Amino acid sequence: EVQLVESGGGLVQPGGSLRLSCAASGISFPEYEMNWVRQAPGKGLEWISFITGPATTMYYADSVKGRFTISRDNARDSLYLQMNSLRTEDTAIYYCTRGRDNWYFDLWGRGTLVTVSS
Amino acid sequence: DIRMTQSPSSLSASVGDTVTITCQASQDIMNYLNWYQQKSGEAPKLLISDASSLETGVPLRFSGSGSGTHFSFTISSLQPEDFATYYCQQFDNVPLTFGGGTKVEIK
Numbered sequence: 001e002v003q004l005v006e007s008g009g010g011l012v013q014p015g016g017s018l019r020l021s022c023a024a025s026g027i028s029f030p031e032y033e034m035n036w037v038r039q040a041p042g043k044g045l046e047w048i049s050f051i052t053g054p055a056t057t058m059y060y061a062d063s064v065k066g067r068f069t070i071s072r073d074n075a076r077d078s079l080y081l082q083m084n085s086l087r088t089e090d091t092a093i094y095y096c097t098r099g100r101d102n103w104y105f106d107l108w109g110r111g112t113l114v115t116v117s118s
Numbered sequence: 119d120i121r122m123t124q125s126p127s128s129l130s131a132s133v134g135d136t137v138t139i140t141c142q143a144s145q146d147i148m149n150y151l152n153w154y155q156q157k158s159g160e161a162p163k164l165l166i167s168d169a170s171s172l173e174t175g176v177p178l179r180f181s182g183s184g185s186g187t188h189f190s191f192t193i194s195s196l197q198p199e200d201f202a203t204y205y206c207q208q209f210d211n212v213p214l215t216f217g218g219g220t221k222v223e224i225k
Contacts, residue, residue, distance in 0.1 A: 045156075103214065104152060110161055
């Protein structure tokens with residue numbers, strides 16, 4: 001089955017860290033660029049990070065630059081998001097999404113909820 | 119950053135109606151625009167790419183048009199399963215940016 005499954009979300013205190021994972025199945029994972037997109041409760045979509053198939057290029061939104069790191073393990077068909085120095089405004093559902101031809105987000109996971117609160 | 123202004127933010131319509139959503143970019147993005155549908159509690163779904171190309175399997179009642187800074191998205195003959203929130207997204211420049219969304223509700 002073609003799917004993306006996120007994990008690793010949860011409750012964390014401000015200033016804390018969390019590592020999200022996204023497991024891909026049914027796709028040729030190394031061939032695709034991947035992205036993380038988040039959605040704060042009741043709000044719209046915010047793109048936060050991109051990584052190429054061979055992990056040679058990464059981009060970040062200014063809101064997470066210097067705090068979040070995107071990475072991937074093509075041998076494990078997995079995408080990661082290391083989140084440090086978390087803030088209350090990082091509270092959101094985090095989706096991993098496949099970028100067909102870079103920027104067409106044609107496959108999404110169900111998301112994982114990150115709550116930053118004391 | 120390119121700002122995407124989507125309007126209206128919400129609308130009420132009846133089954134069978136035709137609805138149109140607009141998206142304005144703060145600078146020329148050619149046709150580097152996608153449209154997504156998000157139903158409550160679900161992940162977004164890509165409907166239209168490159169401003170007007172319908173994704174495989176998406177019903178023909180969905181359409182998109184525009185280029186440069188002004189874009190529109192139309193649902194002809196609204197169906198019960200179309201009640202959702204719709205987002206435009208530009209990919210001309212990083213950071214990618216989304217419009218604020220349009221919630222299509224049942225009248």
